[in-house]
Each structure stands twice: as C-alpha cells, then as structure tokens.
Amino acid sequence: MKRSIALLMSVVLTHAAAAAPTNEEFFRSVRDNIDKPVDPTKFIAFAMAVVGIIILMVLFSRKKEQRAAKPKVLNHSGKLLKEIMSAVHLKPAEVKQLKLLAEGQSVSSPLTLLLCPSVFAKAVRAKPAKVDRRVLAQLAKKLIQTAAGSSNGKE
Numbered sequence: 001m002k003r004s005i006a007l008l009m010s011v012v013l014t015h016a017a018a019a020a021p022t023n024e025e026f027f028r029s030v031r032d033n034i035d036k037p038v039d040p041t042k043f044i045a046f047a048m049a050v051v052g053i054i055i056l057m058v059l060f061s062r063k064k065e066q067r068a069a070k071p072k073v074l075n076h077s078g079k080l081l082k083e084i085m086s087a088v089h090l091k092p093a094e095v096k097q098l099k100l101l102a103e104g105q106s107v108s109s110p111l112t113l114l115l116c117p118s119v120f121a122k123a124v125r126a127k128p129a130k131v132d133r134r135v136l137a138q139l140a141k142k143l144i145q146t147a148a149g150s151s152n153g154k155e
Helices: 002-019 023-035 041-069 079-089 092-104 110-115 117-125 133-151
Strands: none
Touching: 079 110, 079 133, 092 110, 092 117, 092 133, 110 117, 117 133
C-alpha cells in the first residue's frame, strides 16, 4: 500500500514539473497578451450596466422618500361625520342640508355648524336659497335636545 502511494506521488510530481512553464514561456505569453488590441465593447457594456443599476437605485430611493414624506391621515372627516350622525341621530337629508349650508358659508366642514351654534345661527340667518328651512328647523330642535340631554347628565 505504501509502495503504491509513493509511486502515485512520484508520477504526480513528475507530471507537475513537466507541465510547469518556464520563465521564458511565461513572459512570452504575457507579452503576446499585452500586444493584442483591446476590445472596448465588453468594458462599455459593463459600464452601461453599472450606470443603469445606479439610476434604478436613485429612482427607487426617490420614490421611497416621496412615500415617506406624506403623513398618514389618522382622522378622516367623513368617518367623524358618520359617528356624529349616529350619536345625534341625524337623517341623511339633514346631513345633506348641513353640507349645503356649510358650502354657502364657506365653512370647511358641516361639523363646524354642528359644534358651533353661533356659526349655525349665522348661516341660517343668511337665508341661503338651496337649503330647506323646515329640515334645518328640525335639526336645530334635535341639537337643542341633545345639548340639553347631555348637560343634565343624560345620554
């Protein structure tokens, strides 16, 4: 067994020594490779790929910054209006009249009219043409009842 290993090692070493190039062959090979003209197409293709990747990275980072710049809306005025509608027991027709009244007075939201009685009264006194005064009168009664009920401790 030891003999076969030794024989195998001597064959491998002999073959490796015979296959190793001499210094003269090595330098001739280097000189031949240096003297060849350079083909720039591979370099240009590689450079264009790198530039493309950089452009994509810039675009994605800008898109991410734009998404992060917008604050998330936590309170939605429509949801708040629906909650107040259910708490005060407003009908859809009354909400529609409030919206029309708010538009006529340049108020940002119909909720302002519900929460501020002086603005509501001023808007009603302005006598807008599109608003149904009978519906507004019923709404005013509801608001007064709701306010009186909550001040007495009833809910």
